[in-house]
């Protein structure tokens with residue numbers, strides 16, 4: 415059975431140990447796991463977070479968003495090496511927090527930071543496969559799943575379609591590396607919701623839950639019947655993780671990266687409640 419998670423970007427970004435209130439809220443609402451990006455990766459800081467999630471009995475998921483100088487698909491070898499190091503350090507963060515999944519666009523930051531030049535795709539794909547093969551060895555050793563998330567055209571020039579991500583994941587050929595899908599991006603790029611999910615099958619390692627505007631499910635135009643049916647059909651049993659947003663608690667950096675400019679529901683807490691109600695009703 416899938417477990418239910420929520421990304422703290424609904425309330426703050428990046429996550430830090432002083433936001434224990436969010437962890438308590440997530441637990442209190444009834445979620446199994448908490449997903450976040452963490453910038454301060456010092457052992458002391460991670461130990462503080464570990465203590466709180468352990469106390470609350472929450473599982474953790476780490477979301478990786480590299481900066482422009484940490485991209486494993488960059489033409490510059492120095493940047494790629496920094497990118498590999500960045501993702502490998504995130505695997506260490508996962509270990510420190512006992513997280514079993516590293517998710518998100520770990521290959522490069524969005525379009526704001528990295529655009530593939532015309533003619534550069536073949537090289538970028540080669541770099542992705544080579545770097546990810548190296549990273550995968552460490553992930554396999556640690557027992558951590560890396561789920562690669564295609565983004566929409568406004569956030570990535572590299573991976574927009576599940577089909578392309580699956581082709582590259584196939585070349586990486588590691589049990590540690592699979593696909594991460596998000597209906598918010600799929601809604602813009604994919605011909606259907608069911609097709610890519612079914613094509614991924616057991617290589618679907620992570621799934622984000624949010625509406626076409628990043629609000630709670632069933633408040634917009636996403637076809638949830640289609641998604642729920644196909645997730646059940648493939649026997650999906652990893653995390654279903656809410657990645658809804660509200661710009662109120664977020665700084666300008668992440669708002670610019672994601673294009674978050676207005677509230678997408680009554681309040682962040684209400685979005686979190688409604689999203690879990692939906693998950694329990696349809697996937698519980």
Ligand SMILES: [Mn+2]
Pocket residue numbers: 563595596622657
């Ligand atoms: Mn997502």
